[in-house]
Amino acid sequence: MQDSGTAFNALRLGAHFAKTKEAQRFDANIKATRSSSEKQDATANVVTAKTLPSALDFFGTAEKVTETIATKDVAEVLDSSEGSREKKKVKKAKKEKSEKKSKKRDKKDKKDKKRKRRDSTDNAEADPAKMTKEESLARLRKEYKINVSGSSDVPVPFRTFSSLTDVYKLNPAVQRNLVTCGYSVPTPIQMQAIPTMMEGRDLLACAPTGSGKTMAFLVPLLHALKSPGNVGFRGIVLCPTKELGRQIYNECERLAKGLRLKIHYLTKATASANSFGPQTNQKFDLLVSTPMRLVGMIQNSTIRLNSVEWLVMDEADKLWEMGFLEQVDEIIAACGSSKLKLALFSATLPAKVEEMARTILRNPVKLRIGPTNAATELIDQQLLFVGREDGKLLAIRQLIQQGLQPPCLVFVQSVERAKELFRELIYDGINVDVIHAERTQLQRENVIKKFRLGEIWVLIATNILGRGIDFKGVNLVVNYDFPQSTADYIHRIGRTGRAGRQGKAVTFFTNDDRPMLRTIGNVMLESGCEVPDWVMEIPKANKNQLRQLRAFPIKRKGITSMSAYDKEKTRNKRDAISHSKAVKKQKT
Known part of the structure; x- marks a missing residue:
């Protein structure tokens, strides 16, 4: 009986000892797991701290990372991410390059087909037997x-x-x-x-x-x-x-x-x-x-x-x-x-x-x-923005200073503006004259004769000369005032670039001329001239606006280089003279 009790106690002690060992092993495992997770968290924090600036750098928004990475695993992670990114870039570049090559190849094939078709057509046309x-x-x-x-x-x-x-x-x-x-x-x-x-x-x-x-x-x-x-x-x-x-x-x-x-x-x-x-x-x-x-x-x-x-x-x-x-x-x-x-x-x-x-x-x-309502391709057409009306006088004087090659025609909107521009340019050291409807027939014929003989270098005109007049060798046409219709523009610039000769046409414009700008740009494109992209993006003027412009041209500021003070002084002097004459007339 005593032996059986002793055996039972021994079994209890062995079980307790085994249980204690298992518990110690379990606790050790828990501690090891905790320390491992803490290390992983620390590594993850380091990786996060390093990869976040790197990612921001990739999108151009982060500043340069100055701290170094001591952990070997973190460096490997970064290297692998950068390597994959570089691989993606290389792959994308190769794909784009192959697409460009294929496009070029297709374009070249189309050109070759067109050339072969054209050559075969020309050969057929050149052969009278194959040509009806x-x-x-x-x-x-x-x-x-x-x-x-x-x-x-x-x-x-x-x-x-x-x-x-x-x-x-x-x-x-x-x-x-x-x-x-x-x-x-x-x-x-x-x-x-x-x-x-x-x-x-x-x-x-x-x-x-x-x-x-x-x-x-x-x-x-x-x-x-x-x-x-x-x-x-x-x-x-x-x-x-x-x-x-x-x-x-x-x-x-x-x-x-x-x-x-x-x-x-x-x-x-x-x-x-x-x-x-x-x-x-x-x-x-x-x-x-x-x-x-x-x-x-x-x-x-x-x-x-x-x-x-x-x-x-x-x-x-x-x-x-x-x-x-x-x-x-x-x-x-x-x-x-x-x-x-x-x-x-x-x-x-x-x-x-x-x-x-x-x-x-x-x-x-x-x-x-050729195309409908288009100017000849021999004319180099240009648009020149001058800001305000005052800028036109500066622009034409700049053209003269740069070396004007006569003969030159300058078109304005009205008779009054033709007179004003003539009064401004007559003292600029060039042979200039003016022709308009208020001049007599003899005066107009003499002016045209002198212009053809080269005695007049710059001729200021209204639309009276915009139709059909053939001047030999006009080198430059200046639209001082923007034309109010496509037909006026084509006929004006058509005074140059005649009979196979080259010519040039410069058109001044201000913000007030915006409604007609795109219409004139279309004429220039039809003639093969370059037009700024923003001009063709201007909304088209409707028919009512164009009809209104033709019937009632834009009211423009007078052409003068006189200051406001001098204008007022001249006006007062003129008024004083008129008043004096009126008083004398009343006395008599």
């Missing part, structure tokens, strides 16, 4: 940017003036005059317009300024008249200004030399009843006139137009405006011949004018050279 007449004609018109519409039987354009003699039996005298006047190669408008009129078709033609439109209608007109008829006027050329009429008359005289045709230019002097009447006009064959002068003679019954076969309108868009429309209608009504044919020429042809013109044209051919 229609394809040859289409290629010719595409080459010279000749666009025609109308009936399908539009005459074929010609390449040389000698072919006119072969096909249309052009008078040898006209052929000789063309050579004498220096016309060796026809321009695109002449290539298509001359045969169209020679075949007796009504024509609606639009071509850039300086492209040879005057000769394009004079040659077929002289061909149609052939010789004196002694039946009165058989051809009429209408134009909006006297200066343009004089220019057309002079050109017609040169081309008609040796034909014995009687050409008459209607002026105020020759329109009087004493020098012109029903019997006198029987001697003439061709008449050049402005609408108002001709309508006056029709109303006075001093002229009859029953025999007119051709009525040509130069600058037709201007003639079909409200100021001339009634007069043009009356002239057309007076031309009572059933054989009457009409031809309209202009550098700009609005849709409204075309629509009205088609009401009187019979089966017309519409001819357009």
